[in-house]
Amino acid sequence: xxxxxxxxxxxxxxxxxxxxxxxxxxxxxxxxxxxxxxxxxxxxxxxxxxxxxxxxxxxxxxxxxxxxxxxxxxxxxxxxxxxxxxxxxxxxxxxxxxxxxxxxxxxxxxxxxxxxxxxxxxxxxxxxxxxxxxxxxxxxxxxxxxxxxxxxxxxxxxxxxxxxxxxxxxxxxxxxxxxxxxxxxxxxxxxxxxxxxxxxxxxxxxxxxxxxxxxxxxxxxx
Numbered sequence: 557x558x559x560x561x562x563x564x565x566x567x568x569x570x571x572x573x574x575x576x577x578x579x580x581x582x583x584x585x586x587x588x589x590x591x592x593x594x595x596x597x598x599x600x601x602x603x604x605x606x607x608x609x610x611x612x613x614x615x616x617x618x619x620x621x622x623x624x625x626x627x628x629x630x631x632x633x634x635x636x637x638x639x640x641x642x643x644x645x646x647x648x649x650x651x652x653x654x655x656x657x658x659x660x661x662x663x664x665x666x667x668x669x670x671x672x673x674x675x676x677x678x679x680x681x682x683x684x685x686x687x688x689x690x691x692x693x694x695x696x697x698x699x700x701x702x703x704x705x706x707x708x709x710x711x712x713x714x715x716x717x718x719x720x721x722x723x724x725x726x727x728x729x730x731x732x733x734x735x736x737x738x739x740x741x742x743x744x745x746x747x748x749x750x751x752x753x754x755x756x757x758x759x760x761x762x763x764x765x766x767x768x769x770x771x772x773x774x775x776x777x778x
Contacts, residue, residue, distance in 0.1 A: 557703050557743075560712035563719040564744060568751060578747075580778070581756045582700070585693055587778040588759075588767070592694070595766055596639035596687060601677040606643040608634025611650040640671075640679075641687035648688075649695055650738065653745035657752050660685065689749065689758040696746035696755075702739045709736045 558569040568574045585592070597603055607614070607629060614631040644667060648656050656663075661681070668679045709730045710718075718725060721740055730736045749755060767773050 557707075560715040561718065561740075562716075564715070564721060564740065566748060566751065569747065574751075577756050578750065581693060581750070581759055582697055583778040584759050584763070584776075585690075585697055587776045588763070589694075591767065592690060592762070595762065596642055596690075601679060602640050602683070602687065603637060604640050604676070605635070606638055606640060607632065608636060608638065608643060608646060610643070610647045613650075639687060639691075641684045642691045644684070645688045645691040645695065649692070649742050649745065653748050656745070657749065660688070660753070664688070686758055686761065689753055689755055690762060692746050692749050693755045693759065695742060696750065699739050699743040699746065702735070703743075706736055706739050709733075 558565040562570075609631060610629060615627055615629050617625060617627045619625055644663075648663070664681050664684050668681055668684065672678050707715075710726055714725055721727060721737070721744070726740055727737055746755075763775055768775060
């Protein structure tokens with residue numbers, strides 16, 4: 557996909573060493589899919605009721621009679637008990653990735669402070685960050701599975717002449733859906749997060765600290 561969509565892809569995606577690291581991480585996430593899900597749910601302090609898809613399009617805003625800004629949310633189809641940092645990522649995955657990467661620690665600190673203020677336990681920002689990055693990498697796997705559909709909505713020959721994500725061939729509602737632009741946006745963002753926030757290292761850290769260290773298991777071959 558990085559070849560026809562070169563205009564949308566960071567230059568390092570063409571590097572064979574980077575591709576090998578990316579592939580190994582994706583294979584590792586797949587190999588440990590069930591174990592990672594267990595890890596994300598095993599510590600009750602990091603599990604709560606939450607909205608599973610609280611992007612900006614599932615929020616609405618208004619001002620009351622006094623002019624104060626208020627907000628609400630809808631689309632509760634994914635509302636359930638789950639991993640809190642998992643849901644945090646799913647609030648951030650459609651935001652501009654420059655903003656997310658630059659402000660990740662600020663967002664985490666703000667959430668932890670507010671969560672505790674309203675009755676939640678005190679969370680470890682390092683663990684929250686680790687969980688978010690793992691979730692983002694899993695989100696990337698989901699988007700990879702959507703690439704064939706993306707190429708149906710916009711053929712590879714069209715991608716060859718697309719230079720940015722604002723091109724109407726991918727930015728508009730294609731076939732009446734926002735699927736194409738959301739797939740491209742999230743895939744681009746998670747690739748950058750993988751590179752700039754060390755997604756490969758996050759999986760390796762989990763494997764060594766939890767799978768091998770805490771759970772006393774042998775590393776899987778992948």
